[in-house]
Amino acid sequence: xxxxxxxxxxxxxxxxxxxxxxxxxxxxxxxxxxxxxxxxxxxxxxxxxxxxxxxxxxxxxxxxxxxxxxxxxxxxxxxxxxxxxxxxxxxxxxxxxxxxxxxxxxxxxxxxxxx
Amino acid sequence: xxxxxxxxxxxxxxxxxxxxxxxxxxxxxxxxxxxxxxxxxxxxxxxxxxxxxxxxxxxxxxxxxxxxxxxxxxxxxxxxxxxxxxxxxxxxxxxxxxxxxxxxxxxxxxxxxxxxxxxxxxxxxxxxxxxxxxxxxx
Numbered sequence: 588x589x590x591x592x593x594x595x596x597x598x599x600x601x602x603x604x605x606x607x608x609x610x611x612x613x614x615x616x617x618x619x620x621x622x623x624x625x626x627x628x629x630x631x632x633x634x635x636x637x638x639x640x641x642x643x644x645x646x647x648x649x650x651x652x653x654x655x656x657x658x659x660x661x662x663x664x665x666x667x668x669x670x671x672x673x674x675x676x677x678x679x680x681x682x683x684x685x686x687x688x689x690x691x692x693x694x695x696x697x698x699x700x701x702x
Numbered sequence: 703x704x705x706x707x708x709x710x711x712x713x714x715x716x717x718x719x720x721x722x723x724x725x726x727x728x729x730x731x732x733x734x735x736x737x738x739x740x741x742x743x744x745x746x747x748x749x750x751x752x753x754x755x756x757x758x759x760x761x762x763x764x765x766x767x768x769x770x771x772x773x774x775x776x777x778x779x780x781x782x783x784x785x786x787x788x789x790x791x792x793x794x795x796x797x798x799x800x801x802x803x804x805x806x807x808x809x810x811x812x813x814x815x816x817x818x819x820x821x822x823x824x825x826x827x828x829x830x831x832x833x834x835x836x837x838x839x840x
Contacts, residue, residue, distance in 0.1 A: 610718065610721065612718065612753075642742070642745075643721075643724065643745055643746070643749060644746070644749075645720075645746075645749050645750060645753055646750060646753075646808065646810035646811050646814055647753065647808060649810070650807035650808045650810070651807075653798065653801060653802075653807040654807060657801075657802050657803075660802070672742055673739070673742060674742030674743040674745065674746050674818075675746070677743060677818065678746055678814055678818070681810075681813060681814055681817045681818070682796075682798060682810055682813075682814070683797070683798035683799075684798065686798060686799075687798070
């Protein structure tokens, strides 16, 4: 069974890379948003979210990501999702996230997409 | 004769209880020799159906009944709640552009279930809501 949510993050070239693990429900979504907020306050406007270890997500968790996308859109920033399970990618597509966010096969590709 | 497996469970409203249903779905899939990739979308549909039912199921009977019927070719997902029901035709299709600038970013569940399923039926009345979804697996 999918384990509890956790995340790790690091700054690379002033870009925030968040790697999630486990079910992204309301708790997972809120944790991602909090991590983003800490760095957004320090003017970090380019974010990568690696979803490789999150094969189950729900729309409540994803609604927190909409908040992140909106905040970045308002300041000409960008979020790129990587390593998505095909089902998760389809769900985010249905929600229209990729009208405002990018997607990449992996974190390195995402980093290159910013430049 | 086509092999069919069925699983019925009643889930109370407790946090992350939908993961119990997903565990059951995974076990059924393995038993039927169906790969994880083929049930990936089904797992997200089940998750949405259950959290939706538990959220709107009211407090009189805060639970959902879940039933999976699986063959090698398709999965039927049935989820029932015991809430006050709603009129599905009045639910506006969510639009990300309309979500921006508002504090309300939710309301995607029905759209996700409809878009990811191969057949979607909803029957709602004052006694609750029944959702029946078919997902092709082959």
